[in-house]
Amino acid sequence: MKKRQAKQIFRxxxxxxxxxxxxxxxxxxVKAWILPLPDTVQEQVDNTIGYGFNGVIVYVDQxxxxxxxxxxxxxxxxxxxxxxxxxLFKIAxxxxxxxxxxxxxxxxxxxxSLDATLADYFPELVGRIENADKITLRLMxxxxxxxxxxxxxPDFWTNxxxxxxxxxxxxxxxxxxxxxxxxxxxxxxxxxLLSRIIEKVVGYSRDQYIKEEILIPLGLKNTFGSLSEVENxxxxxxxxxxxxxxxxxxxxxxxxxxxxxxxxxxxxxxxGTVFNEGEQEIYSSxxxxxxxxxxxxxxxxxxxxxxxxxxxxxxxNTTDFEGYNWNLSEIIYNRIVKIIRTK
Numbered sequence: 001m002k003k004r005q006a007k008q009i010f011r012x013x014x015x016x017x018x019x020x021x022x023x024x025x026x027x028x029x030v031k032a033w034i035l036p037l038p039d040t041v042q043e044q045v046d047n048t049i050g051y052g053f054n055g056v057i058v059y060v061d062q063x064x065x066x067x068x069x070x071x072x073x074x075x076x077x078x079x080x081x082x083x084x085x086x087x088l089f090k091i092a093x094x095x096x097x098x099x100x101x102x103x104x105x106x107x108x109x110x111x112x113s114l115d116a117t118l119a120d121y122f123p124e125l126v127g128r129i130e131n132a133d134k135i136t137l138r139l140m141x142x143x144x145x146x147x148x149x150x151x152x153x154p155d156f157w158t159n160x161x162x163x164x165x166x167x168x169x170x171x172x173x174x175x176x177x178x179x180x181x182x183x184x185x186x187x188x189x190x191x192x193l194l195s196r197i198i199e200k201v202v203g204y205s206r207d208q209y210i211k212e213e214i215l216i217p218l219g220l221k222n223t224f225g226s227l228s229e230v231e232n233x234x235x236x237x238x239x240x241x242x243x244x245x246x247x248x249x250x251x252x253x254x255x256x257x258x259x260x261x262x263x264x265x266x267x268x269x270x271x272g273t274v275f276n277e278g279e280q281e282i283y284s285s286x287x288x289x290x291x292x293x294x295x296x297x298x299x300x301x302x303x304x305x306x307x308x309x310x311x312x313x314x315x316x317n318t319t320d321f322e323g324y325n326w327n328l329s330e331i332i333y334n335r336i337v338k339i340i341r342t343k
Contacts, residue, residue: 059259063309092293146176149187223257239297242320248297
């Protein structure tokens with residue numbers, strides 16, 4: 001077969017495969033992606049409710065302009081309370097950015113070492129977590145440890161409502177996903193262990209350390225380490241899971257914050273004002289500058305866009321098993337950024 005004929009056949013197969021693959025793409029995602037951009041961010045936020053989200057909050061902080069707040073849908077759909085852009089929201093894995101900053105500060109003050117191993121801090125985990133004596137803090141921060149993700153263990157979700165069960169137990173005695181430093185595997189276990197290392201070194205809670213070293217200096221009064229710190233549960237946006245009637249608002253699921261507080265933190269992270277001298281160089285060598293978050297009932301995206309000197313934070317209080325809502329949230333987020341860019 002001549003090379004030209006082979007290329008033609010390859011193109012036909014490629015096009016055919018692409019057409020076939022469209023039948024497996026949920027059309028709601030295609031629709032959200034191809035529809036013409038509305039003229040304003042508020043219109044896009046309003047349109048979002050039509051994709052099955054119960055409530056949406058968007059915060060935009062662009063240099064030279066006053067911060068803008070957008071919302072649609074419900075803060076609490078049972079009580080028909082409209083979405084409030086100042087509501088507290090469960091930020092899930094966005095909290096990893098705060099933990100990474102805390103690790104950075106402890107490293108700079110020489111209270112922690114990025115080259116120390118998990119076994120150095122928790123020798124009792126040798127034999128329970130494979131390669132504990134070779135996994136460094138640096139690898140844990142970067143998700144290159146190979147430690148299994150406890151939320152990937154089906155038993156975690158079966159027993160998730162059992163508050164007496166240590167989530168670390170769902171990652172113990174499992175084979176490593178890969179040898180330390182030889183791969184990448186996002187693992188919540190890394191940050192569970194890093195949080196416990198922080199507490200072991202400072203002698204009190206991770207949340208208190210983050211409050212003292214990050215929240216108070218930045219003036220963030222609407223960020224909390226856990227639901228137990230929130231005085232009024234009605235300040236928290238309800239969270240919903242497709243197919244379930246349950247409101248996840250009262251479940252303990254980690255850090256909470258307003259969109260504005262997250263936006264202020266993301267800007268401080270990216271412009272360096274969250275750091276003391278010498279800390280940003282350490283942070284840049286170990287972790288990222290933006291993040292998303294996902295727990296049942298809550299999903300969030302927070303990014304800094306350097307070309308426009310702009311922070312955009314998006315909260316949505318609806319999640320699903322298939323993950324379509326997460327894909328939709330990313331599409332909608334990107335559309336919002338495009339709308340702002342075209343103004």
